[in-house]
Amino acid sequence: MVPPPEAAVKEAAGKQEEEGEWVSVLISWVRIVVCFVLMMLTTLIWAVIMVLLLPWPYQRIRQGNIYGHVTGKIMMSILGNPIKIEGAEYSNERAIYISNHASPIDIFLIMWLTPTGTVGIAKKEIIYYPLFGQLYVLANHLRIDRSNPTAAIRSMKEAANAVVKNNLSLIVFPEGTRSKNGRLLPFKKGFVHLAMQTGMPIIPMVLTGTHRAWRKGSLHVRPVPLTVTYLPPIRTDDWTRDKIEDYVELVRDLYVDNLPLSQRPTSDQVTL
Incomplete structure (x- = not known):
């Protein structure tokens, strides 16, 4: 029995769409593999540079940022997502940069777009991540001990002292x-x-x-447009300890106001 013309057209369109999806996934896999190989290459190159700069901690931080700018930009170029940057006039100030986090792409963007002289803060176990963890430590980025509250508080104080002493910026999720x-x-x-x-x-x-471009658990990077928006600096030099909860809510509310509906928290998500 010959199917009706409309049904035949829909079936052909479905097959074509399925084939197109497989082609898109295959291209994405190739891009991810290329990204991985190039990242390993740049990591090895800068690891050698860091070892040569062991006596000069600040220069290692600077080289770590240069590594991030080069590697992050290369990664985003390979992945091919259109990127719009807003508020770039705030992108080179000495500050604590914070960012929402929903995709591996966020790491590439942060590496690329934070200014030279910026250090990250990660859990101390990052040293065990092959190559990248060792480069992180060589680049003199900061690590905190989250094994218990006392150790975490001490680590945070040490990180703050290092930032002030060396006139650095910070990036925090x-x-x-x-x-x-x-x-x-x-x-x-x-x-x-x-x-x-x-x-x-x-x-x-x-x-x-970014969460739509590279979903958790997927190896399919979609060509979704991305936007990075720097908001104006928030002064903190008059903040007091009795209002910590208020400051957390103040900053989080800025994100709620500036994120699309699909990325805003649901009603059951409360500030901790």
Whole structure:
């Protein structure tokens, strides 16, 4: 029995769409493999540079940032997502930069777009990540001990002292982990403590679209447009300890106001 013309057209369109999806996935896999290989190459090159610069800690930080700028930009060029950057006039100030986190792409963007003289803060176990973890330590970035509250507080104070002493900027993910669905998670208080200990302003970086471009658990990077928005600096030099919860809510509310509906928290997500 010959199917009706409409049914035949729909079936052909479905097959064509399925074939197109497989082609898109295959291209994505190739891009990810190329990204991985190039990242390993640049990591090895800069690891050698870092070893040669062992006596000069600040130069290692600077070289770590240059590594991030080069590698991050290369990664984003290979992945091919259109990127719009807003508020770039705030992108080169000495500050605590914070960012929402919902995709591996966020790491590439942060590596590329934070200014030279910026250090990250990660858990101390990052040293065990092959190549990247060792480069992180060689680049003199900061690590904190989260094994217990006392150790975490001590680590945060040491990080703040290092930032002030060396006139550095910081990059922090205030959610503390990656969102599984792109929606903003509750903020931890660590970035507020760091702001009060250093007196530096906070510059929010709002990333939109990355969760749709590279979904958690997927190897398919979609050509979704991305936006990176730097918000104006938030002064913190007059912040006091009795209002920590208020400051966390203040900053998180800025993200809620500037994120699309699909990335805003649901009603059951509360600030911690």
